[in-house]
Amino acid sequence: MANIGRMLVVGAGQMGGGIAQVAAQSGLEVWLQDISEALVEKGVERIRANLDRQVEKGRMTADQRQGVLDRIHPVVRLEDGAQVDIVVEAATENLTIKKGIFETLDRLCPPGAILASNTSSLPITELAAVTKRPEQVIGMHFMNPVPVMKLVEVIRGLATRDDVFAAVKELAEQMGKVPVEVNDYPGFVANRILLPMINEAIYCVYEGVAAPEDVDTVMKLGANHPMGPLQLADFIGLDTCLAILEVLHEGLGDPKYRPCPLLRKYVNAGWLGKKSGRGFYRYDQ
Numbered sequence: 001m002a003n004i005g006r007m008l009v010v011g012a013g014q015m016g017g018g019i020a021q022v023a024a025q026s027g028l029e030v031w032l033q034d035i036s037e038a039l040v041e042k043g044v045e046r047i048r049a050n051l052d053r054q055v056e057k058g059r060m061t062a063d064q065r066q067g068v069l070d071r072i073h074p075v076v077r078l079e080d081g082a083q084v085d086i087v088v089e090a091a092t093e094n095l096t097i098k099k100g101i102f103e104t105l106d107r108l109c110p111p112g113a114i115l116a117s118n119t120s121s122l123p124i125t126e127l128a129a130v131t132k133r134p135e136q137v138i139g140m141h142f143m144n145p146v147p148v149m150k151l152v153e154v155i156r157g158l159a160t161r162d163d164v165f166a167a168v169k170e171l172a173e174q175m176g177k178v179p180v181e182v183n184d185y186p187g188f189v190a191n192r193i194l195l196p197m198i199n200e201a202i203y204c205v206y207e208g209v210a211a212p213e214d215v216d217t218v219m220k221l222g223a224n225h226p227m228g229p230l231q232l233a234d235f236i237g238l239d240t241c242l243a244i245l246e247v248l249h250e251g252l253g254d255p256k257y258r259p260c261p262l263l264r265k266y267v268n269a270g271w272l273g274k275k276s277g278r279g280f281y282r283y284d285q
């Protein structure tokens with residue numbers, strides 16, 4: 001496959017912004033797209049703040065910071081960023097939204113372009129099926145926060161070509177990450193293991209076993225987790241946690257993945273965790 005030098009990132013939320021930042025830091029030209037100018041600007045602002053911290057800590061010069069920012073091109077219309085070698089889609093975890101994006105990307109992007117999704121759990125094979133290039137569709141699942149976490153799950157859809165897989169693996173390495181090959185089943189590996197733990201922690205609160213702070217303290221001090229499961233759920237986003245659990249529940253057909261009613265209640269209330277200012281904890285906006 002040709003060298004990957006240009007990337008479009010779709011969705012400028014916490015994941016899209018992180019992916020754009022790390023890609024630009026590794027030398028790629030990056031187009032960052034979201035559905036409104038305000039959202040793209042918010043994404044770029046978060047990247048700027050992250051880079052400023054790197055400069056303050058002496059890990060990057062002001063010139064290097066500027067170089068990274070210069071390589072990030074904010075856009076609102078997909079057609080303004082479609083002339084790339086690879087797209088990494090990081091929009092909301094919703095199959096209908098993602099299918100619509102993949103259909104559009106397939107029309108707009110050059111025939112050789114790879115279409116990757118950062119989905120946490122949705123079937124890559126189903127996204128591939130809405131395009132005329134299913135062999136060039138793949139999962140590239142980064143972990144949050146992207147600048148810090150080393151793992152990328154590289155997910156083969158049913159039709160993914162070997163050279164496409166190899167190119168994405170190499171790109172992940174170029175971005176300073178460790179790629180792990182995973183097949184296309186609901187939740188892949190990371191979230192199939194992580195989300196049932198988070199769900200169980202929510203059940204502990206729902207059933208009155210312990211308060212959120214105490215559940216988190218148990219797992220931090222008792223299992224050496226860097227964050228407690230409820231703090232982590234707030235960090236991921238409770239809407240994303242619910243969406244992943246629904247995919248696991250429906251896709252694997254096992255009642256053990258049933259999302260806790262308390263999680264659903266919080267999401268319906270708009271308590272989405274850190275990004276909305278309230279979840280299991282409250283956050284300054």
Ligand SMILES: CC(=O)CC(=O)SCCNC(=O)CCNC(=O)[C@H](O)C(C)(C)COP(=O)(O)OP(=O)(O)OC[C@H]1O[C@@H](n2cnc3c(N)ncnc32)[C@H](O)[C@@H]1OP(=O)(O)O
Nearest residue numbers: 050120142143144145147148149190191194226227232236
């Ligand atoms: C849902 C999915 O599909 C898959 C997923 O991603 S699941 C989520 C996976 N992620 C995790 O499990 C994260 C668990 N938490 C942790 O590892 C840590 O708490 C953490 C790395 C987030 C923060 O670490 P910490 O030691 O508590 O805090 P802190 O000292 O402030 O940060 C450590 C470093 O991370 C950086 N960092 C923290 N949050 C960051 C963010 N949001 N963006 C960029 N950098 C960040 C800090 O700048 C700091 O960098 P330096 O060491 O270079 O100074």
Ligand SMILES: NC(=O)C1=CN([C@@H]2O[C@H](COP(=O)(O)OP(=O)(O)OC[C@H]3O[C@@H](n4cnc5c(N)ncnc54)[C@H](OP(=O)(O)O)[C@@H]3O)[C@@H](O)[C@H]2O)C=CC1
Nearest residue numbers: 011013014015016034035090091092093119120142144236
């Ligand atoms: N949060 C996490 O820890 C992780 C999440 N992921 C996955 O990454 C993806 C993004 O998650 P995350 O960044 O947390 O979510 P966010 O809610 O932070 O960001 C999603 C962004 O996509 C935007 N969006 C919605 N529809 C479209 C569209 N049609 N075109 C372009 N942008 C759109 C949203 O806009 P608006 O707000 O207006 O809807 C929002 O700005 C999801 O698939 C998620 O499962 C993967 C790994 C970890």
